[in-house]
Amino acid sequence: MSTLWSESCISFVNFKKTPEQFFIAEHQIDCGNARAYLKENGIETVQYVQDKLPNLTELAEEIISLGNSFIVFYVNKDNYLLSKTLTRHIKESEEDINIVWFGPLKEELNIDSLVDAKTDAYISFEYETGIINLFKTDRTQWDSIDEVLTGTFQTANVCQAKACSSLDFIPSPYQTKLIPVDKAGAAGVMIGRGPDREAFFSIERISSDLEFLNGRNKKGQEVPLKLTARDLSRHPEYDGLLQMLESKAYQFAYEADVSLGCLTVRMLEQLVKSGIRRLNLAVADAAALGKIEECSGKMKELAVSGKVEFRFLFECGGLDEEAMLNNLKFILTEGITGIENTTISTGDKSDSPKGLPKRSCISGKGLRDYIAHYYGKNFKRKVLFHENPLINGFDSYMTGIYGQSNLNGFTKHVSVEKEELDVDQYEKLKEYMSINSAVYVNTPAASEGAPIYSEGSSIIRQENPVFDKNVQAAKQANYCLEHLLTIEDKNRHYELKIDDYYRAEPLRLEVKKYSEAKMNSDAPLDFIRIENESDLESFLEEVDYFISTGRFNKSYLIPSFLVDSCRWLDNCSLTKLPRFRLADDNQILPCLDCNKSVGSIDDMQFDVIQQTYVLTEEEQLKRDCDSCTAADYCSKCAMLPEFLSSERYCEIRKQRPYISYYINIVNLLKFLKRSTGTFRDIRINDVMVSSKYVSYYTGHVDHIGETEYFHQFVNLFIINGTPVFYMPLTGKVYKLTEHLAVIMELMFKGLSVDEIKGHLRDMYKLGDDQIIKDFNAAVELFANTGSLKRAVI
Ligand code: SF4
Numbered sequence: 001m002s003t004l005w006s007e008s009c010i011s012f013v014n015f016k017k018t019p020e021q022f023f024i025a026e027h028q029i030d031c032g033n034a035r036a037y038l039k040e041n042g043i044e045t046v047q048y049v050q051d052k053l054p055n056l057t058e059l060a061e062e063i064i065s066l067g068n069s070f071i072v073f074y075v076n077k078d079n080y081l082l083s084k085t086l087t088r089h090i091k092e093s094e095e096d097i098n099i100v101w102f103g104p105l106k107e108e109l110n111i112d113s114l115v116d117a118k119t120d121a122y123i124s125f126e127y128e129t130g131i132i133n134l135f136k137t138d139r140t141q142w143d144s145i146d147e148v149l150t151g152t153f154q155t156a157n158v159c160q161a162k163a164c165s166s167l168d169f170i171p172s173p174y175q176t177k178l179i180p181v182d183k184a185g186a187a188g189v190m191i192g193r194g195p196d197r198e199a200f201f202s203i204e205r206i207s208s209d210l211e212f213l214n215g216r217n218k219k220g221q222e223v224p225l226k227l228t229a230r231d232l233s234r235h236p237e238y239d240g241l242l243q244m245l246e247s248k249a250y251q252f253a254y255e256a257d258v259s260l261g262c263l264t265v266r267m268l269e270q271l272v273k274s275g276i277r278r279l280n281l282a283v284a285d286a287a288a289l290g291k292i293e294e295c296s297g298k299m300k301e302l303a304v305s306g307k308v309e310f311r312f313l314f315e316c317g318g319l320d321e322e323a324m325l326n327n328l329k330f331i332l333t334e335g336i337t338g339i340e341n342t343t344i345s346t347g348d349k350s351d352s353p354k355g356l357p358k359r360s361c362i363s364g365k366g367l368r369d370y371i372a373h374y375y376g377k378n379f380k381r382k383v384l385f386h387e388n389p390l391i392n393g394f395d396s397y398m399t400g401i402y403g404q405s406n407l408n409g410f411t412k413h414v415s416v417e418k419e420e421l422d423v424d425q426y427e428k429l430k431e432y433m434s435i436n437s438a439v440y441v442n443t444p445a446a447s448e449g450a451p452i453y454s455e456g457s458s459i460i461r462q463e464n465p466v467f468d469k470n471v472q473a474a475k476q477a478n479y480c481l482e483h484l485l486t487i488e489d490k491n492r493h494y495e496l497k498i499d500d501y502y503r504a505e506p507l508r509l510e511v512k513k514y515s516e517a518k519m520n521s522d523a524p525l526d527f528i529r530i531e532n533e534s535d536l537e538s539f540l541e542e543v544d545y546f547i548s549t550g551r552f553n554k555s556y557l558i559p560s561f562l563v564d565s566c567r568w569l570d571n572c573s574l575t576k577l578p579r580f581r582l583a584d585d586n587q588i589l590p591c592l593d594c595n596k597s598v599g600s601i602d603d604m605q606f607d608v609i610q611q612t613y614v615l616t617e618e619e620q621l622k623r624d625c626d627s628c629t630a631a632d633y634c635s636k637c638a639m640l641p642e643f644l645s646s647e648r649y650c651e652i653r654k655q656r657p658y659i660s661y662y663i664n665i666v667n668l669l670k671f672l673k674r675s676t677g678t679f680r681d682i683r684i685n686d687v688m689v690s691s692k693y694v695s696y697y698t699g700h701v702d703h704i705g706e707t708e709y710f711h712q713f714v715n716l717f718i719i720n721g722t723p724v725f726y727m728p729l730t731g732k733v734y735k736l737t738e739h740l741a742v743i744m745e746l747m748f749k750g751l752s753v754d755e756i757k758g759h760l761r762d763m764y765k766l767g768d769d770q771i772i773k774d775f776n777a778a779v780e781l782f783a784n785t786g787s788l789k790r791a792v793i
Pocket residue numbers: 620623624625626628629630631632634635636637649650651653654
């Protein structure tokens with residue numbers, strides 16, 4: 001946990017949903033403002049900050065352990081369910097702690113009671129004075145405070161406190177060091193607050209914050225920064241504000257929200273001059289729609305030239321869907337924006353299982369058909385941006401490979417062979433699962449014809465009854481289920497639906513036996529499995545072929561993932577229990593190719609984790625891993641499939657010390673093919689990997705030394721005769737000259753510096769001075785890219 005901790009009286013909590021749809025506990029501008037105001041009034045506060053959220057119990061304990069009996073949650077539509085669930089957890093364990101909510105809850109959710117949430121009070125505006133008044137007043141008297149709502153209330157009865165038009169009484173959260181400067185990109189600089197009671201900062205105050213932040217920017221680097229306001233153009237000194245931004249020309253790429261209804265071509269020009277690079281346009285009525293055509297020429301010019309990115313938020317409750325459809329078609333076909341940058345909400349039809357306001361469904365056939373067509377045309381087989389993190393999680397679940405930094409002692413993925421877990425199971429699972437975890441259920445994901453909607457973000461969703469039922473059951477267990485993969489098993493062919501994300505076609509994947517696998521370009525996700533001795537032989541043949549040639553015999557291996565790959569690596573995550581299959585009798589089966597249980601969810605999580613340690617240690621004692629030559633590079637897999645005895649496993653691992661290297665190279669190539677231009681379109685047969693086992697240029701040098709010069713993941717690839725190397729630290733692919741590649745190969749072989757120079761002399765017939773110069777230059781280049789693990793010269 002990382003917190004900015006000091007002697008404090010009030011803890012602030014804000015859960016932010018990242019674009020990848022995971023929660024982090026993060027700084028937030030309203031929290032920063034309130035904290036700055038409290039500080040000025042002699043009240044110290046602390047913000048809970050955590051990017052790896054544990055399970056609910058641990059999370060509640062972490063927040064309680066900050067030591068304050070007054071906790072303030074910033075609550076909005078995104079984090080409502082999590083805030084509510086956590087509030088109940090805290091209250092159940094410490095009834096005396098005061099919990100206060102503030103934020104745009106009233107306008108976003110229309111709630112009329114805090115009783116169910118167990119929150120003691122809610123502040124809907126004038127947050128700073130509200131919090132301070134609550135803090136200074138005994139809880140029994142809270143009802144009498146103007147800005148505050150307690151217990152059950154009707155939104156119509158919301159008290160009308162005096163409006164404040166200037167926010168300048170609030171000190172800067174940046175200049176008071178309550179929000180670190182490097183968080184400004186995410187937290188933004190506040191321009192104004194609203195909409196019910198609009199209040200703004202003055203130009204001087206805004207400028208002072210920008211000046212302060214700009215002074216801490218790296219020279220020449222444009223930093224994204226959101227100017228936070230309901231509508232930038234409603235600032236009372238709007239023209240002056242833009243002039244200030246233009247004249248100061250700070251190093252920021254600003255993002256701002258503006259109502260489309262007031263946009264003009266002149267305004268667009270002014271905004272661009274002021275440094276606005278991303279514009280979120282709210283389309284609230286028919287008049288606003290008219291502006292799209294009026295400004296389209298300018299918008300197109302700005303979008304096409306890359307000067308401004310436009311996002312459209314169509315939130316026309318009463319607007320004719322036909323008109324919206326025409327405008328949507330227009331902005332997409334004109335290239336003003338992409339569908340991933342449009343949020344569409346129209347009617348108000350179905351209930352949300354999360355207790356959010358009714359979903360705004362897209363009911364008109366024309367609009368639905370267009371969205372289906374657009375998603376079908378553009379995203380048929382592609383994994384969408386918001387699906388990507390969950391697909392990566394699914395890959396981890398299948399392979400058993402989890403980044404060490406992602407393992408926080410709580411389970412990330414649980415799969416069941418049925419479509420729904422009951423309340424009791426969620427009650428038990430919540431002790432195991434971290435906040436950002438996902439449940440995988442096995443059932444058809446058919447939702448054809450179901451309502452389409454978006455919940456205030458650009459993600460188009462489609463009602464998925466399986467998702468809704470699971471969210472409901474989890475909610476009854478006071479657990480907040482965010483992610484669910486629906487997997488339909490069609491005999492080694494699977495169809496996947498993620499959460500309730502809309503897609504025109506389901507994601508398809510196949511799981512093949514290793515010995516029978518073939519390339520299948522239709523399936524974007526493929527897994528291969530070692531299920532019997534013949535598969536194992538096939539796998540070992542491939543490993544040996546690669547090690548002796550540096551090449552791959554079967555090109556389908558690169559796009560495919562090997563199920564339970566962790567077994568062949570140097571690390572096992574069993575004792576962290578990041579994944580498990582949950583059997584019908586609640587038994588926990590932690591690995592995919594092995595049906596051994598490590599306990600039941602009816603047991604305490606602590607006991608189950610203990611059992612994984614016992615099992616691991618017993619196996620290692622039995623095999624005498626401590627005195628084994630393979631100990632450093634073997635994962636010591638304790639969950640072997642039935643056909644594979646521990647004797648056979650150990651024999652393979654000892655005879656082939658390079659298996660984990662092979663698996664790592666396959667995974668690296670998979671990554672490079674997905675993420676780099678150099679590798680994207682190459683045929684895998686055209687790649688050779690040069691290593692200490694096999695060399696492209698220096699194959700004649702068979703002496704292998706002891707020295708390891710390079711970090712583990714530095715590799716030399718020869719693509720159709722061109723040497724390139726990938727440096728994970730920088731994420732870059734470097735093309736090398738042949739001369740440099742030769743030096744690299746000789747270093748891979750672990751030869752001493754004198755031996756390397758000797759070989760260079762023999763190969764190139766150069767004088768000593770030139771050899772030293774070339775070698776030193778190569779070492780300097782490798783050092784500059786962060787590739788070397790030790791000093792060489
Ligand atoms: S090869 Fe066998 S004995 Fe050696 S470390 Fe691996 S599991 Fe242990």
